[in-house]
Amino acid sequence: MSKEEKIDNKGLTVKKAENIVDWYSEVVQKAELADYAPIRGFMIIRPNAMQIWEAIQKDFNKTLEKWDVKNAYFPLLIPESFFKKEAEHAKGFAPELAYVDSKEEGERFAIRPTSETIMYDSYSKWIRSWRDLPFELNQWCNILRWEVKQTKPFLRTREFLWQEGHGVFETEKDAEKDMMRVIKAYKKLVEELLAIPVLMGKKSKGETFAGAKETQTVEAFMPDGKALQCGTSHNLGQGFAKVFDVKFQNREGKDSYGWQTSWGFSTRLIGAMIMQHGDDKGLIIPPKVAKTKVVIVPILFDKTRDKVLKKAKEIEKKLSKFGVIIDDREEYNPGYKFNEWELKGVPIRIEIGPKDLEKKQIIVVRRDTNEKSPIKEKDVAITIQKILGLIQKNLFEKAKEELYDRMDEAKNLAELKKKLDEKKIVQVYLCDEKEVEEKLKEKTGANSRLIQETQKQGVCVITGKKTKTRAFVASAY
Amino acid sequence: MSKEEKIDNKGLTVKKAENIVDWYSEVVQKAELADYAPIRGFMIIRPNAMQIWEAIQKDFNKTLEKWDVKNAYFPLLIPESFFKKEAEHAKGFAPELAYVDSKEEGERFAIRPTSETIMYDSYSKWIRSWRDLPFELNQWCNILRWEVKQTKPFLRTREFLWQEGHGVFETEKDAEKDMMRVIKAYKKLVEELLAIPVLMGKKSKGETFAGAKETQTVEAFMPDGKALQCGTSHNLGQGFAKVFDVKFQNREGKDSYGWQTSWGFSTRLIGAMIMQHGDDKGLIIPPKVAKTKVVIVPILFDKTRDKVLKKAKEIEKKLSKFGVIIDDREEYNPGYKFNEWELKGVPIRIEIGPKDLEKKQIIVVRRDTNEKSPIKEKDVAITIQKILGLIQKNLFEKAKEELYDRMDEAKNLAELKKKLDEKKIVQVYLCDEKEVEEKLKEKTGANSRLIQETQKQGVCVITGKKTKTRAFVASAY
Numbered sequence: 001m002s003k004e005e006k007i008d009n010k011g012l013t014v015k016k017a018e019n020i021v022d023w024y025s026e027v028v029q030k031a032e033l034a035d036y037a038p039i040r041g042f043m044i045i046r047p048n049a050m051q052i053w054e055a056i057q058k059d060f061n062k063t064l065e066k067w068d069v070k071n072a073y074f075p076l077l078i079p080e081s082f083f084k085k086e087a088e089h090a091k092g093f094a095p096e097l098a099y100v101d102s103k104e105e106g107e108r109f110a111i112r113p114t115s116e117t118i119m120y121d122s123y124s125k126w127i128r129s130w131r132d133l134p135f136e137l138n139q140w141c142n143i144l145r146w147e148v149k150q151t152k153p154f155l156r157t158r159e160f161l162w163q164e165g166h167g168v169f170e171t172e173k174d175a176e177k178d179m180m181r182v183i184k185a186y187k188k189l190v191e192e193l194l195a196i197p198v199l200m201g202k203k204s205k206g207e208t209f210a211g212a213k214e215t216q217t218v219e220a221f222m223p224d225g226k227a228l229q230c231g232t233s234h235n236l237g238q239g240f241a242k243v244f245d246v247k248f249q250n251r252e253g254k255d256s257y258g259w260q261t262s263w264g265f266s267t268r269l270i271g272a273m274i275m276q277h278g279d280d281k282g283l284i285i286p287p288k289v290a291k292t293k294v295v296i297v298p299i300l301f302d303k304t305r306d307k308v309l310k311k312a313k314e315i316e317k318k319l320s321k322f323g324v325i326i327d328d329r330e331e332y333n334p335g336y337k338f339n340e341w342e343l344k345g346v347p348i349r350i351e352i353g354p355k356d357l358e359k360k361q362i363i364v365v366r367r368d369t370n371e372k373s374p375i376k377e378k379d380v381a382i383t384i385q386k387i388l389g390l391i392q393k394n395l396f397e398k399a400k401e402e403l404y405d406r407m408d409e410a411k412n413l414a415e416l417k418k419k420l421d422e423k424k425i426v427q428v429y430l431c432d433e434k435e436v437e438e439k440l441k442e443k444t445g446a447n448s449r450l451i452q453e454t455q456k457q458g459v460c461v462i463t464g465k466k467t468k469t470r471a472f473v474a475s476a477y
Numbered sequence: 478m479s480k481e482e483k484i485d486n487k488g489l490t491v492k493k494a495e496n497i498v499d500w501y502s503e504v505v506q507k508a509e510l511a512d513y514a515p516i517r518g519f520m521i522i523r524p525n526a527m528q529i530w531e532a533i534q535k536d537f538n539k540t541l542e543k544w545d546v547k548n549a550y551f552p553l554l555i556p557e558s559f560f561k562k563e564a565e566h567a568k569g570f571a572p573e574l575a576y577v578d579s580k581e582e583g584e585r586f587a588i589r590p591t592s593e594t595i596m597y598d599s600y601s602k603w604i605r606s607w608r609d610l611p612f613e614l615n616q617w618c619n620i621l622r623w624e625v626k627q628t629k630p631f632l633r634t635r636e637f638l639w640q641e642g643h644g645v646f647e648t649e650k651d652a653e654k655d656m657m658r659v660i661k662a663y664k665k666l667v668e669e670l671l672a673i674p675v676l677m678g679k680k681s682k683g684e685t686f687a688g689a690k691e692t693q694t695v696e697a698f699m700p701d702g703k704a705l706q707c708g709t710s711h712n713l714g715q716g717f718a719k720v721f722d723v724k725f726q727n728r729e730g731k732d733s734y735g736w737q738t739s740w741g742f743s744t745r746l747i748g749a750m751i752m753q754h755g756d757d758k759g760l761i762i763p764p765k766v767a768k769t770k771v772v773i774v775p776i777l778f779d780k781t782r783d784k785v786l787k788k789a790k791e792i793e794k795k796l797s798k799f800g801v802i803i804d805d806r807e808e809y810n811p812g813y814k815f816n817e818w819e820l821k822g823v824p825i826r827i828e829i830g831p832k833d834l835e836k837k838q839i840i841v842v843r844r845d846t847n848e849k850s851p852i853k854e855k856d857v858a859i860t861i862q863k864i865l866g867l868i869q870k871n872l873f874e875k876a877k878e879e880l881y882d883r884m885d886e887a888k889n890l891a892e893l894k895k896k897l898d899e900k901k902i903v904q905v906y907l908c909d910e911k912e913v914e915e916k917l918k919e920k921t922g923a924n925s926r927l928i929q930e931t932q933k934q935g936v937c938v939i940t941g942k943k944t945k946t947r948a949f950v951a952s953a954y
Contacts, residue, residue, distance in 0.1 A: 037599075038559070038595070039552060039556060044549065047548060047549050054548065070524035070527065070528070071527045072522060072523055072524050075636055098577050100577055101578055109516060118514070122512060125512070142619065144553065
């Protein structure tokens with residue numbers, strides 16, 4: 001096999017605009033982000049993706065620290081009886097539960113699909129007085145939901161990694177405030193770290209978390225018009241507190257049920273990042289989550305080899321804080337290397353050849369725009385820092401423009417359907433009722449991603465009734 | 478309930494020297510390190526312990542980075558057929574496997590008790606040529622082993638957290654080198670970070686990991702004379718490579734099976750730390766893994782309250798890099814607070830009262846020695862840094878002395894038994910055979926923790942035959 005064939009073999013064979021589903025699968029595989037596991041619906045998270053998850057974890061752990069929310073770890077297995085306590089929660093999760101074959105014990109144990117029930121069982125033992133409140137813990141863990149829908153690495157898998165936070169508060173207002181603090185932090189993380197613009201708002205009754213009073217969501221919208229939920233934060237009211245007996249002695253000395261929240265985001269975020277920013281050359285990693293922000297490809301000829309390599313190492317030293325690497329592999333030519341690092345999404349490529357040495361310059365190539373420009377060797381650290389900032393900003397701005405381009409509105413069902421076909425995210429008036437949500441799904445295949453209350457009344461596209469609720473409608477990943 | 482009663486209630490009721498088992502359970506519960514879960518044999522890791530695990534993770538991730546070993550994540554579930562491929566491995570793990578109730582698929586899936594099988598299935602797809610080697614990944618994850626023995630938080634639980642590293646090499650020598658590199662790094666981590674002295678060496682045939690050619694171990698020895706395995710590193714030979722088809726094209730262009738290693742340590746280390754350093758007042762956390770290294774308890778009287786608090790905050794600022802906190806709770810008196818922070822093992826307590834203000838000093842109390850000394854306010858950051866170093870060193874030295882005191886030797890079975898009763902770690906001559914190991918266990922209740930080859934021959938305490946193998950014998954957690 002010639003080197004050229006190898007390049008073809010490694011590069012993408014599908015264009016993003018032509019078939020985003022196949023394009024996505026190819027990027028995931030060829031950029032070595034994930035691989036399929038021997039059990040259907042499971043994935044293997046490879047180092048290139050794990051590094052992104054670790055960058056996200058590091059950032060969010062800082063936020064948790066600021067909030068004084070500490071990490072803990074609760075068991076993987078949950079007694080079946082726990083799920084039966086909160087009726088809505090039980091109904092919501094029953095189809096997706098996987099149970100462990102019973103051993104000596106009588107009861108069945110489910111693998112956690114989320115940890116409200118097992119955590120609140122402990123909370124009820126630990127919380128005694130209003131002085132213990134707010135009480136809030138987070139855990140980073142794996143989650144199992146036996147999906148029956150078509151799975152897709154990161155976006156929908158039977159096992160995924162996530163964080164889940166769980167708070168208990170003295171008053172409903174405190175719980176609401178916490179729900180909002182978290183959803184805003186999620187928006188900031190997704191937008192600033194992953195450069196993905198999101199819409200933030202409330203879920204309709206039909207889309208609220210099983211067992212919650214209110215769910216706030218941040219939603220990204222992919223180039224194919226589909227919505228991708230990036231994180232949710234729930235006001236649980238006192239529903240779980242009552243069935244798990246999460247009580248505290250209040251300031252008046254009386255027993256009172258806690259007001260609770262729960263909130264989470266998952267490795268889906270990696271899927272959103274791939275789909276949002278990638279192009280026909282492969283992945284594009286926003287600089288802030290890229291472990292390797294810069295790759296140096298020295299252009300090596302026999303005569304000047306040592307000099308160029310020496311210079312490359314000097315530059316590497318100056319850029320050490322950017323997780324820079326030098327690709328000095330002998331067995332591949334520069335073109336092959338360029339393709340490979342573009343496929344893997346490294347934000348900046350630096351080329352150094354013999355001619356650059358003379359000019360005391362290096363060539364910098366941006367992954368997002370393909371712009372190629374010489375920069376003075378002596379300014380390299382400052383200039384690279386600046387360019388990384390520009391890439392981060394450009395990715396976000398570009399994505400925001402695309403999002404705004406796709407946002408539209410509709411006055412009736414026919415218009416809504418037409419615009420959904422055009423891959424728009426469509427704002428409509430919609431009564432906030434479970435049955436209305438179901439009919440919407442039946443008739444359009446799409447659902448409401450988030451709702452807002454408006455001043456003006458309008459006509460619900462499903463019921464024809466007057467309503468002040470506006471919904472963003474899209475189909476979803 | 479009066480404040481004094483509360484103190485009694487919170488403090489330990491058992492002395493370590495009198496009943497280390499009950500003492501351990503009390504420390505775990507009262508220092509809020511872990512709690513029992515609703516399913517037998519499972520535990521909840523609370524923030525005070527999770528912080529220690531995170532400090533260990535951070536340290537070891539740096540080592541992995543230095544080695545260029547990247548983190549990945551493999552599925553929780555493993556097809557039953559995978560376990561049947563390597564006969565010894567299958568036999569070793571069969572009794573501890575928990576299976577998931579089968580859904581639509583035909584085959585049963587086990588929850589991972591370790592990930593050799595599922596990882597090497599992928600390795601066989603990813604590795605093509607000698608150029609891909611060494612190939613080595615690590616994962617941090619949860620593990621399930623359905624223990625039938627009595628469980629104990631951290632030391633033996635059905636679910637625990639760990640890291641597992643898995644390498645593939647071109648030659649057996651490379652694999653051996655990797656095994657040794659890892660076990661030495663484990664020794665360094667356990668000794669330098671957790672201040673626990675360990676013995677390092679080879680496991681006997683009877684104690685070698687199921688499916689491995691050789692196992693290297695680091696073993697700590699607790700105050701009750703019991704051994705506690707702190708980490709193991711295995712040379713897997715080509716056994717797994719052959720059944721999982723982990724092949725590569727070698728430098729001569731021929732197919733060759735990889736030489737493999739696997740290695741891991743777990744949240745047991747937290748148990749070792751508790752048991753090694755704790756005393757009758759509670760936990761003692763070695764400064765290097767303590768998130769909160771210093772607690773400031775201001776001594777508050779009505780008249781001087783504001784001044785003292787102001788000073789406490791000044792000191793807090795100067796010590797910010799030590800994760801310092803101020804305990805200014807109104808509802809507890811200083812004595813109560815002293816007890817609580819001693820119970821929780823914070824390495825240094827600082828007391829600041831009105832008299833100290835006048836003298837421009839603060840009072841520093843070491844958790845390890847109870848030494849109380851005034852230090853000049855202006856030197857506070859440097860002095861605290863020094864004292865933290867002294868505490869770390871003292872904990873290690875003290876533990877090392879205890880370990881040496883407990884090390885002994887025996888010439889025959891009767892002597893061995895006697896010395897085991899005296900809670901010694903006993904070095905004996907022992908033939909390195911599985912049957913001999915089994916007999917040793919039968920006759921003494923203890924087993925060989927590690928073995929060494931010596932120059933001199935001696936008489937095996939079990940068979941009476943001549944042998945050059947010396948074993949450290951102890952009962953184990």
